[in-house]
Amino acid sequence: MTLPQLTASSSVIIIGASHAGVACAERLRKLGFEGQITLIDRLSGLPLERPPLSKKFLLAEASVSDESFALRAAPWYDDNQIILKQGYEVKAIDPQAKAITLADGEEMRWDVLVLATGATPRALSVSNGNSDRLMVLRHPDDARALRHRLHQSKDVMIIGGGYIGLEVAASARKLGKSVTVVEAANRLLARVASEPASTFFHQLHESHGVAIHTGAQVDSMTDDGQVMNISLGNGQVMTADVVVAGIGVIPETQLADAAGLTIGNGIITNNTYQSSHPDIYAIGDVALPANGYTHGQIRLESVHHAQMSAEIAAASMLAETPSDRKAEHEVPWFWSEQYDLRLQSAGLVPAQHHTIRREGRREGQVSFWSFSDHNLKAIEALGDAQAYMVGRSLLAAGGNISPDIIADPDTDLKALLKA
Numbered sequence: 066m067t068l069p070q071l072t073a074s075s076s077v078i079i080i081g082a083s084h085a086g087v088a089c090a091e092r093l094r095k096l097g098f099e100g101q102i103t104l105i106d107r108l109s110g111l112p113l114e115r116p117p118l119s120k121k122f123l124l125a126e127a128s129v130s131d132e133s134f135a136l137r138a139a140p141w142y143d144d145n146q147i148i149l150k151q152g153y154e155v156k157a158i159d160p161q162a163k164a165i166t167l168a169d170g171e172e173m174r175w176d177v178l179v180l181a182t183g184a185t186p187r188a189l190s191v192s193n194g195n196s197d198r199l200m201v202l203r204h205p206d207d208a209r210a211l212r213h214r215l216h217q218s219k220d221v222m223i224i225g226g227g228y229i230g231l232e233v234a235a236s237a238r239k240l241g242k243s244v245t246v247v248e249a250a251n252r253l254l255a256r257v258a259s260e261p262a263s264t265f266f267h268q269l270h271e272s273h274g275v276a277i278h279t280g281a282q283v284d285s286m287t288d289d290g291q292v293m294n295i296s297l298g299n300g301q302v303m304t305a306d307v308v309v310a311g312i313g314v315i316p317e318t319q320l321a322d323a324a325g326l327t328i329g330n331g332i333i334t335n336n337t338y339q340s341s342h343p344d345i346y347a348i349g350d351v352a353l354p355a356n357g358y359t360h361g362q363i364r365l366e367s368v369h370h371a372q373m374s375a376e377i378a379a380a381s382m383l384a385e386t387p388s389d390r391k392a393e394h395e396v397p398w399f400w401s402e403q404y405d406l407r408l409q410s411a412g413l414v415p416a417q418h419h420t421i422r423r424e425g426r427r428e429g430q431v432s433f434w435s436f437s438d439h440n441l442k443a444i445e446a447l448g449d450a451q452a453y454m455v456g457r458s459l460l461a462a463g464g465n466i467s468p469d470i471i472a473d474p475d476t477d478l479k480a481l482l483k484a
């Protein structure tokens with residue numbers, strides 16, 4: 066596909082001022098683009114980081130300034146001549162006229178458009194779920210509302226045992242709340258973690274007093290004005306002061322779809338995040354690269370992918386060849402924090418996997434190494450930064466390591482890097 070022809074008088078508009086959009090603006094400036102950059106977001110206020118929303122931000126006093134969670138400090142935007150339009154919803158894209166229309170009717174022209182529109186929480190399809198005790202967590206406003214509600218609550222129910230649900234569970238326990246997690250699959254983190262890592266997190270949460278119900282479906286919910294009554298498929302009825310649904314997200318593809326771009330479970334792009342229109346890119350959670358990591362179509366939801374896709378897209382717009390990352394996408398990595406434990410993971414756990422557990426050098430450190438066809442596919446390290454670093458490097462080198470070597474407790478992990 067042809068590449069855009071950006072010059073110093075060109076205009077780049079980025080829809081979405083979160084991890085991907087801000088990183089893209091930054092990268093364009095770092096690569097020397099001198100034209101106009103406009104970042105537009107429907108949210109108001111300074112763009113904030115998302116990962117703390119289920120962790121430090123949720124635990125912070127309401128009086129703590131947003132500035133400490135800012136993606137970039139307020140002056141950064143002016144210093145880099147980036148126009149930040151917060152509180153503006155983009156309603157339509159006209160790919161022929163190369164224009165967008167805002168909710169207030171204003172039209173803006175672009176030479177290159179970047180869709181960094183992210184994703185939106187999947188809604189629970191249960192009857193009587195329409196209550197303000199039922200909450201989701203995606204953006205800072207959600208986190209503010211949840212923080213407020215948590216402080217007034219005693220019993221918290223989390224629906225969905227994925228990373229966000231479990232992080233909220235850990236934060237709620239830290240606040241002294243009684244917490245129940247309901248997960249439809251037969252294990253926590255079923256979509257993303259290896260089975261032994263799921264078991265590890267299950268035990269971790271139980272040891273902190275969380276009640277966990279796996280293989281449990283929510284049938285209906287009613288808010289009786291005092292509490293939420295939740296009926297499970299097995300007939301059990303529970304109550305909670307607040308229910309947090311963390312059952313995954315849906316990519317925000319509506320604008321792209323209406324503009325005639327090719328979409329699937331995300332906006333389909335090539336390996337450099339160019340959509341089916343050569344002057345429109347899609348990055349971050351909304352992007353579905355046709356040939357990404359694993360050489361398949363895979364939509365990744367992580368800060369690392371937001372950053373990497375933004376950098377690759379910016380380089381492509383300027384026809385630059387970035388030194389180390391163009392042909393191949395980097396090994397994806399992710400982190401999570403629950404209680405005082407930090408998970409660092411790299412690679413992707415395949416559906417069929419064989420996982421080896423390794424104890425770390427210090428007490429409490431543990432790592433899970435997942436293989437398929439005798440090839441390392443993913444590392445999940447808990448409190449063990451060295452295992453994570455070694456695993457990630459091995460994955461970057463192709464994952465060609467024997468499971469027997471990893472399983473051997475006498476193996477010096479660091480020495481593997483030198484081999």
Ligand SMILES: Cc1cc2nc3c(=O)[nH]c(=O)nc-3n(C[C@H](O)[C@H](O)[C@H](O)COP(=O)(O)OP(=O)(O)OC[C@H]3O[C@@H](n4cnc5c(N)ncnc54)[C@H](O)[C@@H]3O)c2cc1C
Pocket residue numbers: 080081082083084085086105106107108115116117118119153154155156181182183184202203204229317320348349350351365366367368369371398399400401402
């Ligand atoms: C609570 C929470 C905790 C997380 N923790 C971790 C973690 O520990 N580690 C990790 O790697 N990842 C974590 N993630 C995931 C990570 O935050 C996301 O992968 C990342 O935010 C994706 O960035 P993005 O810019 O693609 O999309 P988003 O962050 O979803 O941002 C998209 C932006 O586009 C705006 N927008 C959309 N449509 C329009 C429109 N039509 N007009 C104007 N604006 C629009 C939205 O308002 C939004 O601000 C977490 C996410 C959440 C919600």
